[in-house]
Amino acid sequence: MCGITAYIGKGQALPFLMQGLEKLEYRGYDSAGVTVLNNNQLTTVKCKGRLKNLEEALKGHDMTGSVGIGHTRWATHGIPSNLNSHPHNNADGTLSIVHNGIIENYRELKDILIDKGYKFQSQTDSEVVVQCLDYFYKRGGDLMDAVHKVLNCIEGSYALCIIATKEPDKIIVAKKNSPLVVGKTEEGYVAASDIPALLAYTKEVYFLGDDEMAVLTKDDVHFYNRRNEELHKDITVIPYTLESAQKGGYDTFMLKEIHEQPTAIRETMRGRIFNGRLVFDELKDVDFTKFNKVYYIGCGTAYHACLCGAQIFELENHVPVFAQYASEFRYGNPIIDDKTLCVFCSQSGETADTLAALKLAKEKGCTTISVVNVLGSSIARASDVALYTAAGPEIAVASTKAYTTQIVLLSLFATYVAQELGYPVDEDLLTQMDKIPNYVEALLKDDPIFEGYAKKLENQHDCYFIGRRLDYASVMEGALKLKEVSYVHADAYVGGELKHGAIALIEEGTVVVAVATQPDIAAKTISNIEETIARGADVILFTTDQFDTSAVKTVYRLPNVNPLLMPLLVAIPMQLLAYHTAVIKGRDVDKPRNLAKSVTVE
Numbered sequence: 001m002c003g004i005t006a007y008i009g010k011g012q013a014l015p016f017l018m019q020g021l022e023k024l025e026y027r028g029y030d031s032a033g034v035t036v037l038n039n040n041q042l043t044t045v046k047c048k049g050r051l052k053n054l055e056e057a058l059k060g061h062d063m064t065g066s067v068g069i070g071h072t073r074w075a076t077h078g079i080p081s082n083l084n085s086h087p088h089n090n091a092d093g094t095l096s097i098v099h100n101g102i103i104e105n106y107r108e109l110k111d112i113l114i115d116k117g118y119k120f121q122s123q124t125d126s127e128v129v130v131q132c133l134d135y136f137y138k139r140g141g142d143l144m145d146a147v148h149k150v151l152n153c154i155e156g157s158y159a160l161c162i163i164a165t166k167e168p169d170k171i172i173v174a175k176k177n178s179p180l181v182v183g184k185t186e187e188g189y190v191a192a193s194d195i196p197a198l199l200a201y202t203k204e205v206y207f208l209g210d211d212e213m214a215v216l217t218k219d220d221v222h223f224y225n226r227r228n229e230e231l232h233k234d235i236t237v238i239p240y241t242l243e244s245a246q247k248g249g250y251d252t253f254m255l256k257e258i259h260e261q262p263t264a265i266r267e268t269m270r271g272r273i274f275n276g277r278l279v280f281d282e283l284k285d286v287d288f289t290k291f292n293k294v295y296y297i298g299c300g301t302a303y304h305a306c307l308c309g310a311q312i313f314e315l316e317n318h319v320p321v322f323a324q325y326a327s328e329f330r331y332g333n334p335i336i337d338d339k340t341l342c343v344f345c346s347q348s349g350e351t352a353d354t355l356a357a358l359k360l361a362k363e364k365g366c367t368t369i370s371v372v373n374v375l376g377s378s379i380a381r382a383s384d385v386a387l388y389t390a391a392g393p394e395i396a397v398a399s400t401k402a403y404t405t406q407i408v409l410l411s412l413f414a415t416y417v418a419q420e421l422g423y424p425v426d427e428d429l430l431t432q433m434d435k436i437p438n439y440v441e442a443l444l445k446d447d448p449i450f451e452g453y454a455k456k457l458e459n460q461h462d463c464y465f466i467g468r469r470l471d472y473a474s475v476m477e478g479a480l481k482l483k484e485v486s487y488v489h490a491d492a493y494v495g496g497e498l499k500h501g502a503i504a505l506i507e508e509g510t511v512v513v514a515v516a517t518q519p520d521i522a523a524k525t526i527s528n529i530e531e532t533i534a535r536g537a538d539v540i541l542f543t544t545d546q547f548d549t550s551a552v553k554t555v556y557r558l559p560n561v562n563p564l565l566m567p568l569l570v571a572i573p574m575q576l577l578a579y580h581t582a583v584i585k586g587r588d589v590d591k592p593r594n595l596a597k598s599v600t601v602e
């Protein structure tokens with residue numbers, strides 16, 4: 001999704017803007033641009049394509065200036081093109097803006113402005129912001145007044161940074177349902193849509209809330225609400241470093257993040273188990289006796305973690321639990337009330353559908369708990385209680401360490417609730433959990449084996465994944481990982497459903513990835529596997545040493561741990577299979593086509 005950078009200070013703006021945009025590349029984008037303000041003049045350079053195109057385009061322009069804004073665009077309204085790229089300026093080049101989000105009523109506003117004689121350069125929704133701003137600013141008042149008026153007109157979501165030649169000593173930023181952080185540096189103040197863009201300059205940040213604005217100057221920053229009342233904000237110190245947001249010797253962020261999982265899992269568990277008891281101080285005010293229903297809600301990989309978390313919670317707490325895609329939940333008229341607990345899972349904490357689902361749950365009186373990775377993110381702040389995974393920054397679009405740490409936290413959370421409700425605590429799960437990082441380390445050493453399996457997929461168009469119960473969650477995740485990074489079409493099926501349709505797809509040489517780790521159901525999955533082998537499938541089976549797999553040629557034996565924890569181990573070969581297939585096929589592993597790291601639009 002789009003990225004934003006902004007700088008005002010004693011130094012030059014451009015270096016900050018460009019390094020910040022580079023740090024935000026992982027979010028996915030199709031064009032980029034910058035505006036620098038100098039001697040009461042704006043210089044804007046923008047173009048379609050990667051940042052290296054922008055660097056080329058910048059040659060020959062004088063980009064001196066200590067105030068500037070930058071943007072990477074991920075097209076929503078209008079094709080990727082030079083004109084549709086941000087920043088957008090008014091006709092006489094006195095105002096420049098960058099925008100993330102979607103202006104939902106842009107057509108209506110555009111028509112009104114066209115009637116007033118405004119001419120639009122782009123097909124974007126964002127351009128109405130600068131044209132509208134021009135309209136109000138030229139009718140009197142200062143920039144802040146004009147920005148307030150614009151915000152009263154626009155509907156939708158936005159993170160905005162605005163500069164004006166008439167008020168060259170400030171940047172105005174505003175936020176609603178799209179992330180924006182302000183950083184304090186030694187040179188002045190900066191802003192960005194995500195923390196990695198700031199880390200080379202500062203770890204001291206202020207989080208903007210929805211419907212809040214800030215005025216940045218080189219010496220200070222002031223925050224306001226929409227009634228123009230000044231707000232006090234405390235600085236948050238970011239607990240990770242720039243190095244942790246860089247590749248550190250690995251070819252890709254995805255591979256680095258896969259290898260960070262032992263540490264990420266250890267860090268997520270840290271302090272949660274003490275003398276055999278679960279510790280979740282954040283939850284001390286939640287009365288778990290009142291819930292008669294629980295929802296687990298997320299998107300993509302986070303949803304797959306929810307599938308695991310929901311099964312474990314139901315088993316341990318004897319209450320009906322539903323896992324739902326956030327996009328379905330928010331439009332599904334769910335029957336929920338103050339006796340419903342809703343758990344929201346999100347790496348970024350900014351996913352638009354998950355945030356909207358959370359707001360709906362709050363409106364209906366549910367208790368909301370979020371499991372997020374990014375400190376101070378919108379979902380964390382909007383929920384009643386935020387529980388943090390300690391994965392560290394996840395840069396690759398494909399989620400890996402966020403997924404396993406989400407499962408760890410959700411398993412511990414479910415067990416904590418059982419403890420609080422007086423149900424027997426699964427002590428074996430706690431003991432085994434402690435050993436998971438070591439098992440993950442051992443699995444990572446088997447990488448050459450998984451790379452070998454990936455070679456089977458080199459010339460395949462399709463691949464099918466099968467599993468049951470918790471293994472179904474694992475194969476859903478395996479299939480998503482494979483398709484998103486390698487572009488091999490992959491579908492996951494519940495083993496029992498194969499003969500109801502999907503088995504028609506199996507022919508000589510079709511690759512089937514099967515997972516059978518759950519003792520109560522593995523034999524059934526193995527029967528399903530045999531049915532595919534009978535039709536010519538080339539099966540790769542991930543299982544433990546407990547089951548008879550003589551019918552299958554390619555079998556990988558995972559360590560035999562508590563069945564509820566098996567998804568944590570299965571995740572490793574699934575990730576590495578996808579990774580190596582993508583590498584073999586020459587894909588852009590960290591930035592797969594059409595995808596964005598943080599999906600902040602619906």
Ligand code: M6R
Nearest residue numbers: 300301302346347348351398399
């Ligand atoms: O930041 P979130 O966890 O809310 O993101 C949810 C999905 O967009 C994300 O998991 C996506 O499916 C990943 N690309 C999967 O690898």
